[in-house]
Amino acid sequence: MGHNTYFLAQNQKEIGIVPPDFLNETAMNQSEWIKKDLEYNWHPYTQMKDCVNFPPILIEKARGAKLYDANGKFYYDTISSWWSNVHGHNHPRIMSAIKKQASLLDHVLFAGFTHKSAILLAEKLVSLAPEGLRKAFFSDNGSTAVETALKMSFQYWRNTGNRRKTKFICLDYGYHGDTVGAMSVSGVGLFNKVFSPLLFSAFKAPSPYCYRCPLGKTRDSCGIDCVGLLENILREKSDNIAALILEPIVMAAGGMIIYPPEYLRRAAELSRKYGIHLIVDEVATAFGRTGKMFASEHASIAPDFMCLSKGLTSGSLPLGATLVSDKIYKAFYGDYREKKAFYHGHTFTANPISCSAALESLKVFEDEDTLGKANKISALFHAGLERFRALEIVGDVRRIGLIGALEIVRDRARKKPFGFEERIGQKIYKEGLKANLILRPLGSIIYLILPLCVKKNEIEYIIDKTYSVIASIKPKVTGGVRPLCD
Numbered sequence: 001m002g003h004n005t006y007f008l009a010q011n012q013k014e015i016g017i018v019p020p021d022f023l024n025e026t027a028m029n030q031s032e033w034i035k036k037d038l039e040y041n042w043h044p045y046t047q048m049k050d051c052v053n054f055p056p057i058l059i060e061k062a063r064g065a066k067l068y069d070a071n072g073k074f075y076y077d078t079i080s081s082w083w084s085n086v087h088g089h090n091h092p093r094i095m096s097a098i099k100k101q102a103s104l105l106d107h108v109l110f111a112g113f114t115h116k117s118a119i120l121l122a123e124k125l126v127s128l129a130p131e132g133l134r135k136a137f138f139s140d141n142g143s144t145a146v147e148t149a150l151k152m153s154f155q156y157w158r159n160t161g162n163r164r165k166t167k168f169i170c171l172d173y174g175y176h177g178d179t180v181g182a183m184s185v186s187g188v189g190l191f192n193k194v195f196s197p198l199l200f201s202a203f204k205a206p207s208p209y210c211y212r213c214p215l216g217k218t219r220d221s222c223g224i225d226c227v228g229l230l231e232n233i234l235r236e237k238s239d240n241i242a243a244l245i246l247e248p249i250v251m252a253a254g255g256m257i258i259y260p261p262e263y264l265r266r267a268a269e270l271s272r273k274y275g276i277h278l279i280v281d282e283v284a285t286a287f288g289r290t291g292k293m294f295a296s297e298h299a300s301i302a303p304d305f306m307c308l309s310k311g312l313t314s315g316s317l318p319l320g321a322t323l324v325s326d327k328i329y330k331a332f333y334g335d336y337r338e339k340k341a342f343y344h345g346h347t348f349t350a351n352p353i354s355c356s357a358a359l360e361s362l363k364v365f366e367d368e369d370t371l372g373k374a375n376k377i378s379a380l381f382h383a384g385l386e387r388f389r390a391l392e393i394v395g396d397v398r399r400i401g402l403i404g405a406l407e408i409v410r411d412r413a414r415k416k417p418f419g420f421e422e423r424i425g426q427k428i429y430k431e432g433l434k435a436n437l438i439l440r441p442l443g444s445i446i447y448l449i450l451p452l453c454v455k456k457n458e459i460e461y462i463i464d465k466t467y468s469v470i471a472s473i474k475p476k477v478t479g480g481v482r483p484l485c486d
């Protein structure tokens, strides 16, 4: 038995995995798999030419906070597979709920038909969500959950006789997905720049990015004055604005920008004051990431719309949900001839298998006291993150719940970032992989979003190794502009 085969067999035994038949029957080694991958697949957010020298890693299986590649090497899933995994990979209860549902009903159209998993899931989400959210509209992913909210808000105003409210307001470092509507209300960084001519115009308020305060103030004495920049736009333009959309507390893809709950509370108040809807995009922040079930709870706000996905199924299957208030729902409710219905949907709306995974995930939250445990262990995580302040290239350390972010800078005193060409994040990512970590960067932001199942010894390992990786980076000296969403 070769070295790799030995570890593979050990890992399979350890985590009780039986490979599916089609994999057993396909006798190819790892490099043959990668060759085939590059022959047929086009990966997201990837310059495929980079894959020639830096190919994707063939992942074969996963358990808890770990992914295992085809050589048996493990990686801590330190970004929870794009911020989706919550209870750990292949959680036995979620896997068994999926199998049970699959044996009964794989899929059914959701217009004219319904099913028990969607009914129970909608009821559960409404019972957990902030006050006032009463109905769930299901879709497939985070972008569709956002598109649904934007279109519903737009149509609400039409249905209620206001044809002037056709615009949206958002934050300049916000990110809400890659579909055209979601891109239109996101910050225009590297992700969206090329598509700018396609997008509809939206008002963009400066973000509450404390490390690079739009007003040049410091957090201890700022009075959250940056919310005034949002109000300035609303004062002039609210007659034309349908809704404010924002990510509560953590602006994730924009650089894991963590902002004070007071900003969120006041932004919610402004939405009421100026008669616009509030859409909270909790796609990345919900399901315990920030220490609360929903990040909106940090500011006790009552939004009109809440967008969910990612952690909804504990990252096991695709599902999106847009929760709405009764006021919104009622504006669409009427006689057929009034043409008030919401003519929007997706083939896999409320897929039964995805709904059953989500429902089980929410039960696991209760039965395993997931939030209580995550909140206890996050103290250790936060203490570990504080150590990074000693490193010269770490300009800022941000943390909340099991999210931690390090803003890497070339010149700490002047907060000067590295140059785009230097790909400092990419260098750290490559070193991280050698140390069993996935430090996939957002430009020059290195972050950890740990699954809520993470254990004490795992946090210690992840922090120690991340520290060694970042401490080992010896930068060249060149200029730079902080790129948004590299």
Ligand SMILES: Cc1ncc(COP(=O)(O)O)c(C=O)c1O
Pocket (backbone or CB within 6 Å): 141, 142, 143, 144, 146, 175, 176, 177, 178, 247, 252, 253, 281, 282, 283, 284, 285, 309, 310
């Ligand atoms: C806040 C937020 N909204 C929406 C999305 C889009 O979700 P999806 O990638 O499932 O379309 C993301 C994805 O990262 C996100 O972070």
